Amino acid sequence: MRIGILTGGGDCPGLNAVIRAVVLTADRTGDDVVGFLDGWRGVLDGQVVPIGTDRVHDILPLGGTILGTSRTNPFGVDGGIEQLLSSLTAHHIDALIAIGGEDTLGVAHRLKESSVSVVGVPKTIDNDLSATEVTFGFDTAVQIATEALDRLRTTAESHHRVIVCEVMGRHAGWIAVHAGIAGGAADILIPEVPFHLGEVCTRLMRRHGGGRFSSIVVVSEGAVPADADDVESFRRATSSATVDAFGHARLGGVGAWVAEEIEGRTGYEARVTILGHIQRGGTPTAFDRVLATRFGVAAVEAVRAGAFDTMVALRAGQIVRVPLADAVGETKTVDLDLYRSVAPLFWG
Numbered sequence: 338m339r340i341g342i343l344t345g346g347g348d349c350p351g352l353n354a355v356i357r358a359v360v361l362t363a364d365r366t367g368d369d370v371v372g373f374l375d376g377w378r379g380v381l382d383g384q385v386v387p388i389g390t391d392r393v394h395d396i397l398p399l400g401g402t403i404l405g406t407s408r409t410n411p412f413g414v415d416g417g418i419e420q421l422l423s424s425l426t427a428h429h430i431d432a433l434i435a436i437g438g439e440d441t442l443g444v445a446h447r448l449k450e451s452s453v454s455v456v457g458v459p460k461t462i463d464n465d466l467s468a469t470e471v472t473f474g475f476d477t478a479v480q481i482a483t484e485a486l487d488r489l490r491t492t493a494e495s496h497h498r499v500i501v502c503e504v505m506g507r508h509a510g511w512i513a514v515h516a517g518i519a520g521g522a523a524d525i526l527i528p529e530v531p532f533h534l535g536e537v538c539t540r541l542m543r544r545h546g547g548g549r550f551s552s553i554v555v556v557s558e559g560a561v562p563a564d565a566d567d568v569e570s571f572r573r574a575t576s577s578a579t580v581d582a583f584g585h586a587r588l589g590g591v592g593a594w595v596a597e598e599i600e601g602r603t604g605y606e607a608r609v610t611i612l613g614h615i616q617r618g619g620t621p622t623a624f625d626r627v628l629a630t631r632f633g634v635a636a637v638e639a640v641r642a643g644a645f646d647t648m649v650a651l652r653a654g655q656i657v658r659v660p661l662a663d664a665v666g667e668t669k670t671v672d673l674d675l676y677r678s679v680a681p682l683f684w685g
Contacts, residue, residue: 338368340640341430342388344402345376345409345441349460349474350621351629352402355436357393358633364390366641371428376437377444378409381417383424397626400619411444422451432640436460438472439665442648446661449646456639457648457661458632462616465509465670468663469650473629478505478616479515485612486520486553493551499523499541499599499607503592505616506557508668510676512616513557518679523552525680526595529670531563534595538602545605554599556592570594631656 342359344352356372363370372388373379396403411417432454435445438461445455459466462478482504493500504512510527517525523544526532541552562571575590592609600607621629628651635649635656647658
């Protein structure tokens with residue numbers, strides 16, 4: 338069997354671990370693996386490279402992806418699906434393993450209509466894919482964000498400042514909540530719960546009045562204010578007309594807006610740090626390496642079993658197969674019981 342593999346969407350720690358596991362498992366089962374470069378764009382353009390065991394032995398600890406990635410949407414390209422099918426036929430691909438998040442796997446699921454044999458592997462640092470308890474890359478992103486908060490705390494204390502740290506999380510605040518808890522943040526603002534900035538400032542003033550002279554506020558890039566006046570101000574400061582191939586607007590600016598508003602309303606000196614792509618880069622944690630490896634092995638097993646239009650997933654510690662439709666049907670948002678149970682700790 339000839340298996341194609343691609344990585345789509347944003348880069349993520351652990352992608353190379355999946356590729357390595359796929360290649361080593363396929364070698365054991367007597368199958369060939371080729372890689373499509375730069376996600377779905379490589380399939381459209383027929384950009385293929387063979388991947389043998391000699392190519393993957395040393396990539397386990399590497400961040401990024403040796404195959405490259407893009408946010409290409411074949412369904413948004415004129416004649417894209419016909420071009421994709423022609424490419425798969427020309428390169429004698431029997432099955433595809435698509436590694437990605439909601440958009441990449443959404444394309445994979447739609448290809449069922451064209452009788453393409455695809456198995457999905459969940460990837461997103463945001464941890465917002467349904468049907469799996471966790472995605473690889475999330476643990477690394479949280480660790481990076483937590484270490485950043487630890488470093489920001491000392492400079493905040495030295496200068497008696499409020500530091501707002503903006504982390505990734507378009508629709509779900511998993512990184513903000515986990516890093517905020519681990520880093521002892523004074524407040525955590527997430528997309529799931531529109532925030533009242535006046536209340537945030539009141540809590541900060543009560544905290545500082547109680548003898549604290551610095552605070553860290555963690556905010557997801559997709560967090561939004563709840564009050565009408567603040568919403569209008571927020572939109573003026575952060576609006577962007579730039580969208581990607583899947584129609585997602587480019588986010589950014591909430592951290593700077595929150596810091597400016599906090600300083601103006603409280604009089605406390607405030608600064609903003611945007612972690613951005615630092616959260617995506619570098620060496621994956623041990624947890625992410627193990628999970629990614631397990632996913633890669635399971636993906637080849639699913640291909641061999643003919644279990645197409647499925648995604649490998651983690652449930653109760655076990656790797657299982659779930660319908661791709663379940664994975665991309667809705668966003669997995671933060672457990673609000675977790676968020677609210679620790680909220681009182683932020684404001685002490």
